[in-house]
Every structure is written in C-alpha cells, then in structure tokens.
Amino acid sequence: MSVIGIDFGNESCYVAVARAGGIETIANDYSLRATPSCIAFSGKNRILGVAAKNQMVTNMKNTIFGFKRLLGRKYNDPYVQQELKYLPYRVVQQPNNDIGIKVNYLDEEHIFTPEQITAMLFTKLKDTSETALKTKVNDCVISVPSYYTNAERKALLDAASIAGLNVLRLMNETTATALAYGIYKQDLPTPEEKPRNVVFVDCGHASLQVSACAFHKGKLKMLASASDPHFGGRDIDQTLANHFSADFQNRYRIDPRSNMRAFLRLSTEVEKLKKQMSANSTKLPMNIECFMEDLDVHADMKRTDMEEMCSHLFQRVEKTLKRCLEESKLKLEEIYAVEIVGGSSRIPAIKHLIEVVFGKHPSTTLNQDEAVARGCALQCAMLSPAIRVREFNVTDIQSYPIKLVWDASMGEDGEMEVFSQNHPVPFSKMLTFFRREPFSMKAYYSTYIPYPDPYIGQFIIKDVKPTPEGDSQKVKLKVRVNIHGILTVSQATLMEKKEPGDQEMEESPEAMETDQKATGNGESSAESQQQNEGQQQQNHNSAEDEQQVPESQSGSDKKDGTKKKKSSVKAVELPIEAYTHGFSQVDLNNYIEQECKMIANDKQEKERIDARNALEEYVYELRGKLSAEEELATFVNENDRTSLCRQLDNMENWLYEEGEDCQRQVYVDKLNSLKSLGEPIKSRRVEYEQREGVLEEFSLSL
Ligand code: ATP
Ligand code: MG
Structure with missing residues (x-):
C-alpha cells in the first residue's frame, strides 16, 4: 500500500508519494511530472491527461479543461456563466440547476457532471501512481484552494470516491506548502520562543492564495489567509489574447475572438510569450503560421507593455497580499520570509509587488511546482498507519x-x-x-x-x-x-x-x-x-x-x-x-458504476490498440530481418522467404485498410499465424548461434 498526495490544479496536477527514503514526485506515461487537468472523449475511449491536451485543438468540443472552477457550482451561478464564455465545450443546464458537460463519447451523446470529469482525472492520477509504484493506491490527501466552500469541498470528495480514492484529508493548498516547508527545517523555534512567521504566496493558473503561518519545532499554525479566486496566469493570458485579437483585427482584418479554435491557438501562443517575458525584458516576437484565412501573423511585445496592460490585475494581487498581512496582524519585522510557489509567481511584476508589500525579496526555498503535492504526500503519510514519517502538527484555519x-x-x-x-x-x-x-x-x-x-x-x-x-x-x-x-x-x-x-x-x-x-x-x-x-x-x-x-x-x-x-x-x-x-449514496453508487465501466472500456480499447501495434511491429521487424543480406535471410529457403515477405506486405496493407479497426482477437490471431511462420526461422538462427558459440568456446578452451 502506498499513500499519495495530489495537487489538483486548474491547469495541471502533480502526484507525490511518501516512501521510506523521502518524498518523490511521480512521472506520468509521458515522463512528465505535470499531468494536465484535461479529459477528452473519442468514439472509442477516453483520453486522459497529457494525451488529451495534445489533441485539444483538433477535438475542441470534446476536450474538457478548466473544470476545477465548475466543481460544486450550479449552472445559473453568475461565475459559471462568465466561465462558459471561454469554454469551447458544451455545458448544459440539468435538473436542479446542476451543470452538465455534454460530449460525444463512443459515438453517442453523453452528459457528465463536473464531479465525474474530475473523477476521470483522478482515475488517471491513480493509475499513474499505481504504475509507478507497482502497488495499489487508495489513500490520498488532495489539495483544495483555501477559499473553497462547503459545496466545492464536498464535490471534490464525491469526485474522489467515484475514482475509488479514499481521501484522508482535503488540505488547503497553502497549508500543504507550509508543511512541505516546515518539515525539513531543523532550526525552528522551541515552544518558549517566538514563532517563525512565514508568508506563502501561491500564484497559479486561475487563482492566487496568500497565507501567513507560524512555525514552532514540530508544528505549524496557520494565522490568516487571503485569496483572489479570480486572478491567475490565465487572466494575463486572456488580457494578452484580447489585445492581440484587436491588433490582428486592425492589421490583418481577422478577429480570433470570432473563432474558438483560432482563439485557443492564440491563447497557447500568448502563454508561451508570457513565460518568455518572465525571463526577458527585451521585445519578443510572436509568430503564428497559417492562423486564420491562411494568414501568417506576426506581433511583438515587451515585458513593460504586458505590465501596463495587466496593471488592473496586478493591483488585485497587491490588495490580496495586503489583506493577508493585515489579517495576520503581523508586523513586517515579525515576518521571517515570504516563500513563493505556483507557476505565475515567476512573473517579475508579482515578485516586485511582494517586495513592495512585505519589504522582502521573495524566497524560493521550495520546488515551485511540486510543493503542494509534496506537502499533501507528507500529510497523507502522517495520517496513514501504513507509513511512518516524522510527526508535524498542522493546525489550519x-x-x-x-x-x-x-x-x-x-x-x-x-x-x-x-x-x-x-x-x-x-x-x-x-x-x-x-x-x-x-x-x-x-x-x-x-x-x-x-x-x-x-x-x-x-x-x-x-x-x-x-x-x-x-x-x-x-x-x-x-x-x-x-x-x-x-x-x-x-x-x-x-x-x-x-x-x-x-x-x-x-x-x-x-x-x-x-x-x-x-x-x-x-x-x-x-x-x-x-x-x-x-x-x-x-x-x-x-x-x-x-x-x-x-x-x-x-x-x-x-x-x-x-x-x-x-x-x-x-x-x-x-x-x-x-x-x-x-450526492446521495444512490447517485454516488451509480457514478461509481459508470466510472468502473468506462475504466473497463478504456482498458479493453488499450488492449485492442496494443494488439494492433504488436502485429504491426512484428510485420516490420520480421520483414526487415528477412530482407536479403539481413540476419534471418540465410535461415530460410528462397521460396519460403519470398512467400513470407509477400504475406507480410499483404498484412501491412490490410492493417491500413479493412484491418484498421478490428476486435483485439483478430489481431492476436493474425499475429499468432505470422509467428507460426516467423518464429521457427528465428529459432534456427538462435540454435545456429548457440552451436557456433559452443564451438568457439571449445576452440578457445583448447
Ligand atoms: P491553480 O493553482 O490556479 O489551481 P495550477 O496549480 O494548475 O492552477 P500552476 O501550475 O501553479 O497552476 O501555474 C500554472 C500557471 O503558471 C499558468 O498560467 C502558466 O502560464 C504560468 N506560468 C508557468 N511558468 C511561468 C513563467 N515562467 N512565467 C509566467 N507564468 C508562468
Ligand atoms: Mg496550484
């Protein structure tokens, strides 16, 4: 049994595991530590995580992202209505004002709840962990924004149970960060001493959270927190995308806002530009080829231009920082450090504001992307009887x-x-x-x-x-x-x-x-x-x-x-x-059953694709080795070799035509029949090599 910590982010998720040797962040099937919070649907299966994000532009209506902000909310929530303007997929009103996400899946229309979509992401993260750790994973701690209300927290718990995860704690994101910070500090004050007060700023994709925390040896106590649930990296992306849309309309007479796909492409390019601007203050180019109406578009921007355009957003950041300081009742000189995490805390303007408000350079003691997941994994280990870690008391607010x-x-x-x-x-x-x-x-x-x-x-x-x-x-x-x-x-x-x-x-x-x-x-x-x-x-x-x-x-x-x-x-x-x-237990059971069916279907589809790939691979491998001059050519007579090569050519053609989409067993049978011809040739070669080897050894020993 392993225990994990999950950072469920608006843009991406991280999973960390606590093991005897320490905390590790787990890589997914693409060898990446970040798994995009993205779920897509096709006629055959669900596509989860990295693969879903990769196909977003070509399958826009059936690729779901940004759902962390829909979780636990109602359709008529003004905030949800505002969100919908930017979402390319279909969201419909369900009975009781619930949110329904409408997609085409298995060639039929399906409506899923945000909890179900979130559960699908958790299924992926669970699977990633089980593959990496080679063991079953059930117990976990999942992070939530500190501003999440009862409804959102409950929805997240429901999502986790649909995915078969047992949540030992929903942990506020900045509290998880604080734990990841505190546990490795050997020099924290004793109970008689004044606490070490540290402010944590997490600026992510869709929200900003600031918390003040007091540390003593072996424990932490949150003092205050302030958040802006409406400010994150994506608000900067949106501001820039709107700016370039107006610019392109002026210069090229095209409006990306009129075309969801174009706007999505623009947003991706703008995000890249934004990240480059964090490291460069010079003018940077942005080029998009074949953008709309076959036009190649060019633009450029300097960091200061972006800062000016987003000044209304940065003002909000400043307000939130000040609010946390005020609520913590700490004097500036009582603050030991301001630690920053989250992707958007790399933006120089935000670092500057931290310095203005707290009179201190922001510190980067923690891994900015992984701290939340690591804190959750630590907490999970502490709560689980299965794992032993150093105890650290956490008092949240x-x-x-x-x-x-x-x-x-x-x-x-x-x-x-x-x-x-x-x-x-x-x-x-x-x-x-x-x-x-x-x-x-x-x-x-x-x-x-x-x-x-x-x-x-x-x-x-x-x-x-x-x-x-x-x-x-x-x-x-x-x-x-x-x-x-x-x-x-x-x-x-x-x-x-x-x-x-x-x-x-x-x-x-x-x-x-x-x-x-x-x-x-x-x-x-x-x-x-x-x-x-x-x-x-x-x-x-x-x-x-x-x-x-x-x-x-x-x-x-x-x-x-x-x-x-x-x-x-x-x-x-x-x-x-x-x-x-x-959800009621009846609804929850129904969703659990649906999720299990979808998992089984994905598994079946994966096995089918694997069988097809195995057949294809065998065709290429055997044909290569059978071609004249190659290793197997001399172990088969010429007639059989030509006939087998012809069969392999036919099989390849079949795979790309009528055999493109068959049941798994069809591929398995075909592979077996090819193997019955190919394997004897291979074993003749192996036998020959072994004989030669023995002879060689024999002659050497002589
Ligand atoms: P949230 O915490 O809001 O739920 P998240 O945890 O998924 O979301 P992060 O992974 O912390 O978010 O941050 C992602 C955001 O950080 C994106 O908007 C991304 O564009 C931005 N970002 C990442 N690197 C940089 C950088 N170097 N400069 C500016 N922004 C960056
Ligand atoms: Mg985050």
Missing part, C-alpha cells in the same frame, strides 16, 4: 465564519456564530439545547464568500421527546468542522432524565445553554489527533469565551447546577438527518 440558525418551534428563534473566521480547524464544539420535540437547524456562512449561496445545510435532530411530565430535555450536539473543512453535526445526544418529576428544565427551555468543548471521538484516529491539536491551540487562546466542561460531567453543568438537585442522566444517541451538499 476556518476561512469563513459559520453560524447556526434554529427555528421558532419553541417560540424563540435563535442564531449563533459557532466558528469564527480563522478559528482553528479541524475542531468540534458541543452545543446544548433544551427541547421537547425533534428540531432542526440550518448552517450558513456569515460573511461574504466567493460563492453565490451562503447556505451550508440543514440538520434535523430526530426522536427528541419530552420528559414524562412533558418538559424539555437536554440535547447535546457535536458540531464540527472536520479534517476536510466540511461542517457536520456529528453527534446528537439526549441527556434523558431518569427521575420523574424533576422540574429543573422548565426555565428557558429553548435557550442555548453552553458552548463547550468536545473531547476526542473523531471520525478517524487521525482526526481526533488533529482535533486535540486544535484544542490545544484553542486553550492557548484566552480570547475564546467557551466554557470548558468535560463532556462526562455535563449532567452538572451551569443550568443543572442552579437547582442543586442531583439527577441521574442516561445518554441516548439521537438520529440526525443531514441535508447538505454532495
């Missing part, structure tokens, strides 16, 4: 405050912020209610979020019943932001009174009573460990107003204590119905 709102079933509405912004996570809180019947509560984000709907979900606490006298009873709820950053109500307990006639619950029946800390009982041992860490952090934080009442003593907490009347309490677990984001 809740990006947005969360409030719970409960209904007026008992005459009084209420709401409460259960997790404040930057609250340590994962974390559980125990809430106490007094109810005499089932009740429900709704959870919302209580601040601006980069998602149109702040609603998280509804939780119904069932089977609550009054005391025999009809009074309210105490119900304790364990509300948690789990290791994935997802809100759950993980436990509801009715503290049932055993003594009849006890009146003490009559006062303020529906008021929320205490807000206590939970103890342990995580979903996994890993999580409860994290939870403890979270609690330690919490304990250090004197600003918290929560009462620390151990759960076991809850029968004697504030309210009960007022009556000074002992009552024995029986804890009864209550069922909880949760209506929140994510």
Whole structure:
C-alpha cells in the first residue's frame, strides 16, 4: 500500500508519494511530472491527461479543461456563466440547476457532471501512481484552494470516491506548502520562543492564495489567509489574447475572438510569450503560421507593455497580499520570509509587488511546482498507519465564519456564530439545547464568500421527546468542522432524565445553554489527533469565551447546577438527518458504476490498440530481418522467404485498410499465424548461434 498526495490544479496536477527514503514526485506515461487537468472523449475511449491536451485543438468540443472552477457550482451561478464564455465545450443546464458537460463519447451523446470529469482525472492520477509504484493506491490527501466552500469541498470528495480514492484529508493548498516547508527545517523555534512567521504566496493558473503561518519545532499554525479566486496566469493570458485579437483585427482584418479554435491557438501562443517575458525584458516576437484565412501573423511585445496592460490585475494581487498581512496582524519585522510557489509567481511584476508589500525579496526555498503535492504526500503519510514519517502538527484555519440558525418551534428563534473566521480547524464544539420535540437547524456562512449561496445545510435532530411530565430535555450536539473543512453535526445526544418529576428544565427551555468543548471521538484516529491539536491551540487562546466542561460531567453543568438537585442522566444517541451538499449514496453508487465501466472500456480499447501495434511491429521487424543480406535471410529457403515477405506486405496493407479497426482477437490471431511462420526461422538462427558459440568456446578452451 502506498499513500499519495495530489495537487489538483486548474491547469495541471502533480502526484507525490511518501516512501521510506523521502518524498518523490511521480512521472506520468509521458515522463512528465505535470499531468494536465484535461479529459477528452473519442468514439472509442477516453483520453486522459497529457494525451488529451495534445489533441485539444483538433477535438475542441470534446476536450474538457478548466473544470476545477465548475466543481460544486450550479449552472445559473453568475461565475459559471462568465466561465462558459471561454469554454469551447458544451455545458448544459440539468435538473436542479446542476451543470452538465455534454460530449460525444463512443459515438453517442453523453452528459457528465463536473464531479465525474474530475473523477476521470483522478482515475488517471491513480493509475499513474499505481504504475509507478507497482502497488495499489487508495489513500490520498488532495489539495483544495483555501477559499473553497462547503459545496466545492464536498464535490471534490464525491469526485474522489467515484475514482475509488479514499481521501484522508482535503488540505488547503497553502497549508500543504507550509508543511512541505516546515518539515525539513531543523532550526525552528522551541515552544518558549517566538514563532517563525512565514508568508506563502501561491500564484497559479486561475487563482492566487496568500497565507501567513507560524512555525514552532514540530508544528505549524496557520494565522490568516487571503485569496483572489479570480486572478491567475490565465487572466494575463486572456488580457494578452484580447489585445492581440484587436491588433490582428486592425492589421490583418481577422478577429480570433470570432473563432474558438483560432482563439485557443492564440491563447497557447500568448502563454508561451508570457513565460518568455518572465525571463526577458527585451521585445519578443510572436509568430503564428497559417492562423486564420491562411494568414501568417506576426506581433511583438515587451515585458513593460504586458505590465501596463495587466496593471488592473496586478493591483488585485497587491490588495490580496495586503489583506493577508493585515489579517495576520503581523508586523513586517515579525515576518521571517515570504516563500513563493505556483507557476505565475515567476512573473517579475508579482515578485516586485511582494517586495513592495512585505519589504522582502521573495524566497524560493521550495520546488515551485511540486510543493503542494509534496506537502499533501507528507500529510497523507502522517495520517496513514501504513507509513511512518516524522510527526508535524498542522493546525489550519476556518476561512469563513459559520453560524447556526434554529427555528421558532419553541417560540424563540435563535442564531449563533459557532466558528469564527480563522478559528482553528479541524475542531468540534458541543452545543446544548433544551427541547421537547425533534428540531432542526440550518448552517450558513456569515460573511461574504466567493460563492453565490451562503447556505451550508440543514440538520434535523430526530426522536427528541419530552420528559414524562412533558418538559424539555437536554440535547447535546457535536458540531464540527472536520479534517476536510466540511461542517457536520456529528453527534446528537439526549441527556434523558431518569427521575420523574424533576422540574429543573422548565426555565428557558429553548435557550442555548453552553458552548463547550468536545473531547476526542473523531471520525478517524487521525482526526481526533488533529482535533486535540486544535484544542490545544484553542486553550492557548484566552480570547475564546467557551466554557470548558468535560463532556462526562455535563449532567452538572451551569443550568443543572442552579437547582442543586442531583439527577441521574442516561445518554441516548439521537438520529440526525443531514441535508447538505454532495450526492446521495444512490447517485454516488451509480457514478461509481459508470466510472468502473468506462475504466473497463478504456482498458479493453488499450488492449485492442496494443494488439494492433504488436502485429504491426512484428510485420516490420520480421520483414526487415528477412530482407536479403539481413540476419534471418540465410535461415530460410528462397521460396519460403519470398512467400513470407509477400504475406507480410499483404498484412501491412490490410492493417491500413479493412484491418484498421478490428476486435483485439483478430489481431492476436493474425499475429499468432505470422509467428507460426516467423518464429521457427528465428529459432534456427538462435540454435545456429548457440552451436557456433559452443564451438568457439571449445576452440578457445583448447
Ligand atoms: P491553480 O493553482 O490556479 O489551481 P495550477 O496549480 O494548475 O492552477 P500552476 O501550475 O501553479 O497552476 O501555474 C500554472 C500557471 O503558471 C499558468 O498560467 C502558466 O502560464 C504560468 N506560468 C508557468 N511558468 C511561468 C513563467 N515562467 N512565467 C509566467 N507564468 C508562468
Ligand atoms: Mg496550484
């Protein structure tokens, strides 16, 4: 069993593995470490990763990319509508406003969800890892942008389960980077010393994330994070592509914006130019041959031109950097370093802004492309019992405050912020209610979020019943932001009174009573460990107003204590119905089944192509060796040789004509029949060589 870390990027993914010797980034079937987040469909199979990106321009409508931004969103989301303008593939509105991606696959129309498309990419990454590691891979840690909300996180988890991956943690990208940084630092301060504060800036293809983190020996604590989900390398590409489109319209009377394929080609060229501009400040040419209407187009640009054109974008970067600094409450002199990762952090203007805001040269201690995946692999190894690595405690933060709102079933509405912004996570809180019947509560984000709907979900606490006298009873709820950053109500307990006639619950029946800390009982041992860490952090934080009442003593907490009347309490677990984001189990099972079928089909198609290639290869190899003067020519009589060569020629012609597209078995049978003619000749040669060898040895030994 191996454990892996996946950096799921907008443009490309990286996979790292933790092994006894350290962390390694895995290369794919093209010997590349970056696997494009790109999935394509053909009449025969799915094309995943590098191969999909390579055929994008010729199969535009069926090549899907940019789906990280669609995941967990609804079709009518204004943000999705904006995205659709730039996507060459078809996206349709599905029931319940879900997003459907419409493609031609196996010569039929198919509609896939963004979760399914993401699962296909994960299938590829899983397969790449299993091939490289020669073992099954299930456990993984996957990175997510720190600004992802509940819906997006849940969608990503669903995608992973469709692909058969068991996610031990969804890890915020900059937190993964921070872990990859911290674990190798031998000189971190001791607990008594001031922390080492480091700012991490990840500027990728479609988003910018900035986080401040405090390190001590063996642990890290995120302090604050700020993101711009709408700024990344691709926004610069778009600005430049629009500029050149206008330029070409002027000079060549062609408009690439009117032709998706041309615009896609232009975007690819513009991206290359952008990368060159990071290393050169001189004027650089851009030439595209046979662009539109058979025209060859030429243009040029200097870095300063680009900087001017994108100044509105760079202003956004500056704002985000400043926001993180502000929220971290760190003084500039308290910041030890600013570490940069992500492809777009190579842009000189961005490095310059970092220097302006933080008064420091950005450092590049980490591998800019692989840090996120490596951090995830480390975290996965720590969470998995299968692998031993050095422990390093990670305390993340809740990006947005969360409030719970409960209904007026008992005459009084209420709401409460259960997790404040930057609250340590994962974390559980125990809430106490007094109810005499089932009740429900709704959870919302209580601040601006980069998602149109702040609603998280509804939780119904069932089977609550009054005391025999009809009074309210105490119900304790364990509300948690789990290791994935997802809100759950993980436990509801009715503290049932055993003594009849006890009146003490009559006062303020529906008021929320205490807000206590939970103890342990995580979903996994890993999580409860994290939870403890979270609690330690919490304990250090004197600003918290929560009462620390151990759960076991809850029968004697504030309210009960007022009556000074002992009552024995029986804890009864209550069922909880949760209506929140994510697929139902039925849908999920259906998608898992579909994915398995597609995997089987791809495998079958690959075996068919392999059989065809093997036949083709044999034809070429044998014919080469049989030609006059070559190694096999003297081991067969001339008539047989001519006849076999003719058969090989015929086979080649057949392969390119009616034999182009046959069942696997047809190729296998044909190869076997050719082998029955070719192999005896080969073995005669081998026998001859062995005899000669023996003779030679014999003569030498004489
Ligand atoms: P995200 O983090 O937004 O999900 P990602 O992780 O796939 O996306 P990265 O691989 O970090 O993104 O970065 C890709 C982006 O970096 C692309 O837009 C690419 O053009 C840009 N990029 C890569 N190298 C350079 C360079 N030398 N100069 C400028 N931009 C670059
Ligand atoms: Mg990234």
